Amino acid sequence: MRMAAEAIAAETGAPGRVQSIDSARHPVARRVADTLRNRSQKPRVFIIDDRENIEQAVACGIRLDSLYAAASAAEDRFIFAADHPRTPLYILGDAVIGRLFGEQKRARVFALAHSPRRPRLRDLSRNSGDVIALDGVRLIGNIGATTRTACGLGAAGVVLLESGLRTVLDRRLIRASRGLVFATPVVTATREEFAGFVHREGLPVAALSAGATEPLNAIRSVQERLVISLGGERDGLSPEMAALATHRYAIPMASRVESLNVSVTAGIALYEHRYGRR
DSSP states (O other): OHHHHHHHHHHHTOTTSEEEEOOTTSHHHHHHHHHHHOOOSSOSEEEEESHHHHHHHHHTTOOEEEEEEETTOHHHHHHHHHHOTTSOEEEEOHHHHHHHHTTSOOOSEEEEEEOOOOOOGGGGGGSOSOEEEEESOOOHHHHHHHHHHHHHTTOSEEEEESOOOSOTTOHHHHHHTTTGGGTSOEEEEOHHHHHHHHHHHTOOEEEEOTTOSEEGGGGGGOOSOOEEEEEBTTTBSOHHHHHHOSEEEEOOOOTTOOOOOHHHHHHHHHHHHHHTTO
């Protein structure tokens, strides 16, 4: 493995920046382990899995601290070394990766990156798009898919209320959003904080629920930008968020289908409001 590191350094012109790590007790490996265990709301560094997500993060201005590749990930480690010649690259043995990640999802390639400034509710005022508010949505896959949808359809951002996440730099969310959590503001807030933001900004709130009587295509008549509020997988909208609603819509669907995935619902609502009124 040490010979592989030397070969990469020689071929990419990055001597001294490629190092092989063959023990989970090595200081480099222990730093990764500490990052994986960190449950801080404001971590100094965080982990990004997979080369595509890393490149998406870099394109969004995230600063890399260091890169890591499994010894068996030959193509990725050469690309890393060539594309990021100033960033240290560590080649980890499979046994080291196994010890580091344990029962968590293992990554063949990953990076440590410096944490960006935490998005705030006021950041959502700088964009003219709609705001997606996920109220009590806790499934990471649904949050990530909704973030991708919001980014793709020009939303101002996504607000997470009672999501259970300590930070939006959670590696599961980064994976689920395909790195687009860095491309659009994703904000964690309490319901009280968000209600204050809505009142200060004078934003109308559209609540989507199966029990609403007005069909979703009526959203086309709303000229202002909206907060589109979607409830959790089990309990739906909380009473606090339901009380904020100035519009209530339902998506007509076959009687045998109780509901749609929250990311699908968000996509339909964003599309109807942005493009349906043209």
